[in-house]
Amino acid sequence: MTYLLPSLRLWVATMLVCVVGYVALMLAFAQTAAPWRADGSIIMRDGQAVGSELVAQDFTSPEYFWPRPSAADYDGMGAAGSNWSPTSDDLAARAVETVARYGATADNPIPADLVAASGGGLDPHISLDGALYQAARIAAARGVDEAQVRQLAYDAAVAPGGIFAPEPIVNVLRVNLALDRLAE
Incomplete structure (x- = not known):
């Protein structure tokens, strides 16, 4: 039980960085570098x-x-x-x-x-x-x-x-x- 809270915090931080942050960064790059392609x-x-x-x-x-x-x-x-x-x-x-x-x-x-x-x-x-x-x-x-x-x-x-x-x-x-x- 003592490891549950630190593990959840690490999981949330990982999801924010690897999922939300990475997707936002790639979307921003695509919209800047090639908006025609990024929009389909x-x-x-x-x-x-x-x-x-x-x-x-x-x-x-x-x-x-x-x-x-x-x-x-x-x-x-x-x-x-x-x-x-x-x-x-x-x-x-x-x-x-x-x-x-x-x-x-x-x-x-x-x-x-x-x-x-x-x-x-x-x-x-x-x-x-x-x-x-x-x-x-x-x-x-x-x-x-x-x-x-x-x-x-x-x-x-x-x-x-x-x-x-x-x-x-x-x-x-x-x-x-x-x-x-x-x-x-």
């Missing part, structure tokens, strides 16, 4: 939040670029991979369905990132090849020139890894918002 990278349009630059959304309309498949059904609260093995019947069925959805053939093969889900199921990017692969469908659905859609994909492409990962990627939400601005 929310993209606004006409005063309304339309999504986060960091989390994929499920676009299914033919007028838009489609993201990678998601094992988490694009739910940011349930981010997770499927943990299906390469020999899984479920994985093969999803791949067959996705390939059919895009209308891929042996003469027109689909880029792998459009068929394979990302590890967390919420990757907001597709490869530039994946975006260009979808340009004809989007142009036909919107009644615009395919070259315009392709140029939007090129304009939205970035190589975040520089020389270490030079393959360009495209943020699906950002390029879809650019498509909407094209129609205005």
Whole structure:
């Protein structure tokens, strides 16, 4: 019993320093160093939040670029991979369905990132090849020139890894918002 009060004081002090203090310090640093990222990278349009630059959304309309498949059904609260093995019947069925959805053939093969889900199921990017692969469908659905859609994909492409990962990627939400601005 003589150790109970000192132990409780030590526990409270530890919680204040390690939990409250550390979290407050990290939040203050993040808000100072990178407020856009600290606030979730929310993209606004006409005063309304339309999504986060960091989390994929499920676009299914033919007028838009489609993201990678998601094992988490694009739910940011349930981010997770499927943990299906390469020999899984479920994985093969999803791949067959996705390939059919895009209308891929042996003469027109689909880029792998459009068929394979990302590890967390919420990757907001597709490869530039994946975006260009979808340009004809989007142009036909919107009644615009395919070259315009392709140029939007090129304009939205970035190589975040520089020389270490030079393959360009495209943020699906950002390029879809650019498509909407094209129609205005």
